[in-house]
Amino acid sequence: MVALQDLREIPLFADLSELRLQWLQANLEDMRVEAGAVLRNEGETFRGFFVILDGEIVASRLIDGQQMPVRRYVAPGFCGAVPLLAGTPSLTTLKAESDSHLVRLSEPVLRELLACSDSFSKIIFRATAERLTNLEALLRTREKMAALGKLAAGLAHELNNPAAALARTTDRANEVREALDESLHALSLSSIPHEAIELIHALSARACAKARQAPGDDPARAAAESRLGDWLAAHGVEKPWLVAPGLIAGGIVRDDIAALGESLAPHQFNVSIRWLGATIELHALLKDATGSATHISDMVKALKAYAYMDQAPQQEVDIHDGIEDTLAIMRHRLIQSVAVRREYDRSLPRLQAYGSELNQVWTNIVDNAVDAMEGRGDLVISTRREGDYAVVEFTDSGPGIPPEIQSRLFEPFFTTKPVGQGTGLGLDIAYRIVVNRHGGTILVSSQPGATTFHIRLPLPAQAIAR
Template identity: 95%
Template sequence: MRRGETDAWGRPGERGIAESRLGDWLAAHGVEKPWLVAPALIAGGIVREDIAPLGESLAPDQFNVSIRWLGATIELRALLKDATWSATHISDMVKALKAYAYMDQAPQQEVDIHDGIEDTLAIMRHRLIQSVAVRREYDRSLPRLQAYGSELNQVWTNILDNAVDAMEGRGDLVISTRREGDYAVVEFTDSGPGIPPEIQSRLFEPFFTTKPVGQGTGLGLDIAYRIVVNRRGGTILVSSQPGATTFHVRLPLPVQGITR
């Protein structure tokens, strides 16, 4: 029985009931247009028990964005009829959302930079899977950081989002990590057209954007700057030429068990 269909007595089918119940629950948790999101989640095999921990741990606006993204991604996959898509992949996305938000109630925790980057790539998979080739050059020997993990994920998200936009969804992306003295260095290099020298110094200014009106807020890189520099005591820089734009993030490493 398909969505919206009824049985022989005009009653909603099991799927319709499940959609209605999930929609009511989503509405109670502040999700916008739950009547559109719930059918997609049910179609993907996701029930309330799968996402309830997110609703309990995320702020309402974060939960709203996460659930709507998840529903939209499932809808897109269904439209594209991707034969490789499965309940396993959907389950992986839900796990990535949980890790991405760092649901541990402790305000800080030890985080592995690479795990955070991989969680962010999983969240952005729908933007990367088509024509962006990702190459990883990780130094796995880097020590863990005592940090607000979700904040670092915001940094990775904003940088990656800009890289994909610059490449217009097609190109090569290299992510590398290494140690330089007391700092962990993370670099994201995209094969886009490059950033003109005259605007490079303005990239981290609030509300500065080169995107068309309605497509960019100009806050993504400003947020990344505030997290890396103001909160973490690190640096974030950009170097660019046609075919190779690199964002360099330097984060202080812990010294004798104490975060610098």
């Protein structure tokens, strides 16, 4: 049993009378736990308030599959008042960081102390308010960092594909350039008639204009390459399996080069076709390299626009540009099976707003929509003007939100996702940005197959006057 002297030294119990201390001593549970012991898991409803006499307790939350510490309690501290008094599941997991000595108070004992001791109740409520504020601030920061991490991972994937393609293309282009040099040298020594040179040049000009590397899993293209390769082999062309793909990429078929095969000697036809194939393939590779580089450049531009880099926090923004930048950044989430339909009113005036924060709103809503649809469905984004407000609506084709929880969607920490898959702050952050930062409103309406988030943002005074 805990000694009365030990209880007297706890600040919580400093003003309790001797009789009340004796009552407390008789109604508490003395606990000694080893390091690593879990006192309470996140999501559990546990009837207990802990006072730490010796040792250290860590509170953590499961975020994206990892236990993230949010607070440490050291002797003579206490924890567990909020879920006990509110009768709600615990927001955190409590775990002993070291061998610890605790006392556990039941709910009736805690309520009795709150009623009889003014000092006890003030300490409890002051500390509880401070901890909740700190926890909320910490989790908001982590929610933003987690969202940023997801965007960064998606961007890395989006940039990796064209970057890898660019590297492969340039490697192949160097090989083709060497082959082109060899075939050009052989061509210069082959004494090909002027008329044949003109025909080869015309074929090259025509084919290079349309040449493009195509996916290797196209059966029709593979069959065409095989047929042309067989024909080239029969006419003495070396390594026809390497030449035929370039010719097919440029739209050249057997009929286009049959006259050359008949009018030229086998060695002349061989070097002519090798030069023609290498020229077309090199042009196709350069086009692909340009496409990959352009995609990378576009992604970087979208990222800069999304974050409003090198710009003041508040500026005139076109909400459509912000939405499009957001969709570009989130392409990795949408590209597989989410069809996005835009119904924009492009006549909407520009808004005076915190552009990067509004983009965070669009990100959170789109991300939730994709999760609700399990990555497959339709997302409709519409804009219009209603009086003095610009209205933005996001409608997804997911299963809908039950009516009984719709009113709680914007509450901090409220989430319909399993423990560890969401902090319940994404929509709360969106609410604060729209309502508190921009003086707008954000509402939700939902039924199976159509959940819509309605955002209203005030138009600037000059736009209202028109």
